[in-house]
Amino acid sequence: xxxxxLPQFLLRNAREFPDAPAMREKDRGIWQQWSWAQxxxxxxxxxxxxAQLGFGRGDKLAALSDNRPQVYAAMLAAQxxxxxxxxxxQDSIVRELRFVIDHADAKFVLAEDQEQVDKLxxxxxxxxxxxxxxxxxxxxxxxxxxxxxxxxxxLERSGRALxxxxxxxxxxxxxxxxxxxxxxxxxxxxTTGAPKGAMLSYANYLAAVRGMIEVERFERSxxxxxxxxxxxxxxxxxxxxxxxxxxxxxxCPERPETVLENLxxxxxxxxxxxxxxxxxxxxxxxxxMEEASWLKRRLYRALMPAGEDAARxxxxxxxxxxxxxxRRALGELLVFAPLRDRLGxxxxxxxxxxxxxxxxxxxxxxxxxxLNLKQVYGQTEITGLAWLQRDGDVKLGTVGKPSxxxxxxxxxxxxxxxxxxxxxxxxxxxPEATAQTVRDGxxxxxxxxxxxxxxxxxxxxxxxxxxxxxxxSKFAPQFIENKLKFSAYVKxxxxxxxxxxxxxxxxxxxxxxVGKWAERRAIAxxxxxxxxxxxxxxxxxxxxxxxxxxxxxEATRIRKYVLLPKELDPDDDEVTRTRKxxxxxxxxxxxxxxxxxxxxxxxxxxxxxxxxxxxxxxTLQTELAIRRAGGELAPAPx
Amino acid sequence: MTQSxxxxxxxxxxxxxxxxxxxxxxxxxxxxxxxxxSVIGPNGAGKTTLLNCISGFFHPERGHIxxxxxxxxxxxxxxxxxxxxxxxxxxxxxxxGMTVVDNLMLGRHLHMRNGVLSSLVYWGPARREEVAxxxxxxxxxxxxxxxxIRKRPVGSLPYGLQKRVELGRALALHPRLLLLDEPMGGTxxxxxxxxxxFILDVNDEWGTTIILIEHDMGVVMDISRRVVVxxxxxxxxxxxxxxxxxxxAVIKAYLGTKPVADGVAA
Numbered sequence: 001x002x003x004x005x006l007p008q009f010l011l012r013n014a015r016e017f018p019d020a021p022a023m024r025e026k027d028r029g030i031w032q033q034w035s036w037a038q039x040x041x042x043x044x045x046x047x048x049x050x051a052q053l054g055f056g057r058g059d060k061l062a063a064l065s066d067n068r069p070q071v072y073a074a075m076l077a078a079q080x081x082x083x084x085x086x087x088x089x090q091d092s093i094v095r096e097l098r099f100v101i102d103h104a105d106a107k108f109v110l111a112e113d114q115e116q117v118d119k120l121x122x123x124x125x126x127x128x129x130x131x132x133x134x135x136x137x138x139x140x141x142x143x144x145x146x147x148x149x150x151x152x153x154x155l156e157r158s159g160r161a162l163x164x165x166x167x168x169x170x171x172x173x174x175x176x177x178x179x180x181x182x183x184x185x186x187x188x189x190x191t192t193g194a195p196k197g198a199m200l201s202y203a204n205y206l207a208a209v210r211g212m213i214e215v216e217r218f219e220r221s222x223x224x225x226x227x228x229x230x231x232x233x234x235x236x237x238x239x240x241x242x243x244x245x246x247x248x249x250x251x252c253p254e255r256p257e258t259v260l261e262n263l264x265x266x267x268x269x270x271x272x273x274x275x276x277x278x279x280x281x282x283x284x285x286x287x288x289m290e291e292a293s294w295l296k297r298r299l300y301r302a303l304m305p306a307g308e309d310a311a312r313x314x315x316x317x318x319x320x321x322x323x324x325x326x327r328r329a330l331g332e333l334l335v336f337a338p339l340r341d342r343l344g345x346x347x348x349x350x351x352x353x354x355x356x357x358x359x360x361x362x363x364x365x366x367x368x369x370x371l372n373l374k375q376v377y378g379q380t381e382i383t384g385l386a387w388l389q390r391d392g393d394v395k396l397g398t399v400g401k402p403s404x405x406x407x408x409x410x411x412x413x414x415x416x417x418x419x420x421x422x423x424x425x426x427x428x429x430x431p432e433a434t435a436q437t438v439r440d441g442x443x444x445x446x447x448x449x450x451x452x453x454x455x456x457x458x459x460x461x462x463x464x465x466x467x468x469x470x471x472x473s474k475f476a477p478q479f480i481e482n483k484l485k486f487s488a489y490v491k492x493x494x495x496x497x498x499x500x501x502x503x504x505x506x507x508x509x510x511x512x513x514v515g516k517w518a519e520r521r522a523i524a525x526x527x528x529x530x531x532x533x534x535x536x537x538x539x540x541x542x543x544x545x546x547x548x549x550x551x552x553x554e555a556t557r558i559r560k561y562v563l564l565p566k567e568l569d570p571d572d573d574e575v576t577r578t579r580k581x582x583x584x585x586x587x588x589x590x591x592x593x594x595x596x597x598x599x600x601x602x603x604x605x606x607x608x609x610x611x612x613x614x615x616x617x618x619t620l621q622t623e624l625a626i627r628r629a630g631g632e633l634a635p636a637p638x
Numbered sequence: 639m640t641q642s643x644x645x646x647x648x649x650x651x652x653x654x655x656x657x658x659x660x661x662x663x664x665x666x667x668x669x670x671x672x673x674x675x676s677v678i679g680p681n682g683a684g685k686t687t688l689l690n691c692i693s694g695f696f697h698p699e700r701g702h703i704x705x706x707x708x709x710x711x712x713x714x715x716x717x718x719x720x721x722x723x724x725x726x727x728x729x730x731x732x733x734x735g736m737t738v739v740d741n742l743m744l745g746r747h748l749h750m751r752n753g754v755l756s757s758l759v760y761w762g763p764a765r766r767e768e769v770a771x772x773x774x775x776x777x778x779x780x781x782x783x784x785x786x787i788r789k790r791p792v793g794s795l796p797y798g799l800q801k802r803v804e805l806g807r808a809l810a811l812h813p814r815l816l817l818l819d820e821p822m823g824g825t826x827x828x829x830x831x832x833x834x835x836f837i838l839d840v841n842d843e844w845g846t847t848i849i850l851i852e853h854d855m856g857v858v859m860d861i862s863r864r865v866v867v868x869x870x871x872x873x874x875x876x877x878x879x880x881x882x883x884x885x886x887a888v889i890k891a892y893l894g895t896k897p898v899a900d901g902v903a904a
Contacts, residue, residue, distance in 0.1 A: 029779070
């Protein structure tokens with residue numbers, strides 16, 4: 001059989017190394033393993049079960065679940081049956097789900113548990129095309145009588161019965177798959193407008209994976225932890241694509257809250273995380289160090305700079321010198337290796353950050369503790385990964401060079417364009433958007449970038465976000481926001497300034513870290529909104545703003561800032577599910593605050609709308625202090 | 639919700655005094671197999687005293703408490719527990735310095751068969767038994783979604799989670815009858831909703847009969863099959879939630895004159 005679809009790779013793996021581990025999930029406190037033969041067995045049963053219910057070529061199975069082996073098996077099964085997997089963000093609220101499931105024409109939906117089933121049943125009347133809802137975990141669902149529901153186990157059983165009758169049926173179905181078939185419909189939340197369904201074919205996946213493994217040395221014995229949303233291309237690229245092609249093991253965490261613990265237990269060779277997670281890890285280390293013993297703290301403070309200095313020099317291809325080498329070796333022994341171990345990164349050969357830019361300080365931190373962290377870059381529309389930094393050629397602030405099978409250039413406006421076999425097959429049912437995005441075979445990324453003299457790509461910001469300040473200086477908000485977000489105390493930041501006289505920032509404090517900081521200083525607080533308005537917290541964040549300002553050119557320094565009374569939340573449409581700020585929406589929603597940032601007002605009264613998980617809304621009334629950066633303080637309300 | 643069957647627990651004319659105070663006076667009702675029955679009433683109505691009588695902490699002066707026909711009143715708490723009655727407490731009763739797993743394993747102690755000696759050797763039967771109990775405990779951890787705090791000392795957990803662990807400790811006994819004394823007291827809205835869901839799931843998945851004391855009327859009316867109302871040690875009403883809401887005696891005991899609205903605390 002040819003190897004042109006993902007299910008065909010599954011058959012190959014089960015044939016060539018049937019007993020090697022394919023999947024693991026921690027259940028009842030113990031890591032349970034599926035070999036490739038068992039994985040195939042599950043996929044076969046589910047695929048035949050689906051086929052028996054009339055699921056065929058081009059049909060869509062949507063998946064609404066955390067990362068679980070059964071869910072990967074069901075997605076592969078849908079593909080084996082000739083259909084398409086449509087992974088959904090598991091924390092989507094019903095309104096978003098309704099749009100995507102309906103737009104994708106999903107015939108079946110796989111839900112993880114009662115919580116997800118409840119969302120789907122609530123939507124049932126508005127999803128006439130959905131014929132069945134399968135579920136993985138039956139807890140709490142015993143007395144649900146809706147005939148649309150079916151346990152995944154039951155689907156598997158019916159599939160097994162068919163497999164017994166027609167043993168070759170599954171292989172026939174898989175053999176019928178072609179490279180140009182659509183494997184996954186990947187809905188991109190986008191920072192503007194309704195989600196679009198990017199159609200990714202097997203050819204796209206395999207091209208992207210082959211580009212990657214031409215550069216990186218993934219082994220069959222490698223492990224990865226699959227904990228990112230299935231709907232994010234950066235997840236399925238590795239856990240479906242790379243894993244099936246190279247045969248490495250995908251580990252699913254016990255629960256979303258146990259990810260860091262599970263990371264440490266597995267000690268994966270391949271680690272993928274978006275900036276948010278890397279930033280979290282740095283914050284955690286910084287906070288832990290504050291609380292550590294005197295000796296540990298001294299060692300950390302003395303040796304960390306050596307690690308970062310050495311990493312910086314290496315990236316700049318400068319010599320290290322004997323003294324630095326020695327200090328780094330000492331650091332490795334006393335600080336870096338234990339720290340990597342602590343974080344579950346001890347065995348990591350490759351660590352990647354992608355999905356959004358990562359602040360250089362965070363990047364340097366991890367390179368400094370000896371982790372081979374590399375920036376990757378791409379879009380859903382090019383199957384996730386098109387640029388990556390090469391070992392020994394990592395430059396700070398760049399995303400490296402294109403994958404071997406990606407051709408790239410910059411448009412005159414500085415937009416990143418790319419071409420190659422990984423470029424997607426178009427947006428589902430949206431030829432206009434497709435035509436806008438792919439012109440003459442070139443994928444238009446919407447990102448503004450430049451090339452450094454060595455051909456490394458430097459991504460600046462979304463091209464439409466790069467604007468001018470009122471004084472004519474160029475202003476890239478993301479650049480400033482990322483600098484702010486390096487602080488353990490800043491969770492999110494939005495910089496504004498287009499056509500304004502100066503840059504101002506709206507900041508979300510990090511509740512956990514600021515909360516701990518406040519506790520140590522015996523500052524009493526009740527809620528997030530209350531904590532954010534404490535005078536001392538404003539002072540704390542003020543120091544961070546000044547730190548950022550020191551690295552910025554005079555013209556684009558932050559002049560005023562405000563601490564928001566609630567976190568920006570995808571449920572409120574303020575950020576996407578992958579935590580990218582929806583700039584236009586935020587500017588409109590917080591128009592009053594922005595106006596106040598450009599007035600002389602010492603504070604601004606706001607009422608904010610909060611959407612709960614179940615869709616209910618509530619309004620929050622607060623008085624927010626406006627602070628001027630660099631000393632002169634507008635009074636904060638008590 | 640599970641179909642309610644014949645009486646699991648029968649409470650007949652139970653009275654209990656503390657000095658001159660009559661905490662319970664001639665209280666009678668039945669708890670049917672598989673139901674969730676709530677006991678409500680203003681502070682000092684005798685709700686907790688009633689639970690204490692059932693679980694053997696207090697011995698009523700008069701009356702009978704029978705579990706499937708077997709007399710419980712007069713038995714020591716450990717004997718009552720051995721008959722399949724587990725409870726949680728208003729003010730969490732866990733070993734704060736021990737981990738969640740260890741607290742739940744302790745909840746299994748009634749089912750442990752091995753003596754001190756064989757446990758010390760920890761080989762063969764003792765080890766097999768430990769593994770079997772750990773499996774039960776892990777099922778409960780999975781059920782209550784507390785995997786992430788399995789190894790954490792209970793004392794370091796937020797209050798709402800401690801409440802959940804305490805429910806787990808009671809469940810580890812695999813009780814026939816579960817007594818919950820204000821499982822939602824002092825928790826926030828999200829924790830309340832979670833706890834309500836767990837109580838329903840316990841009842842649903844394992845068919846456990848539950849007696850619930852709770853102040854949050856919204857929760858009580860939502861999840862109980864029947865409600866018994868106590869006031870000053872006397873039963874003043876019993877029936878389905880809708881009947882209770884409309885009962886004039888209940889309204890009087892709670893608020894004087896206005897009707898009992900959802901979410902009104904006592």
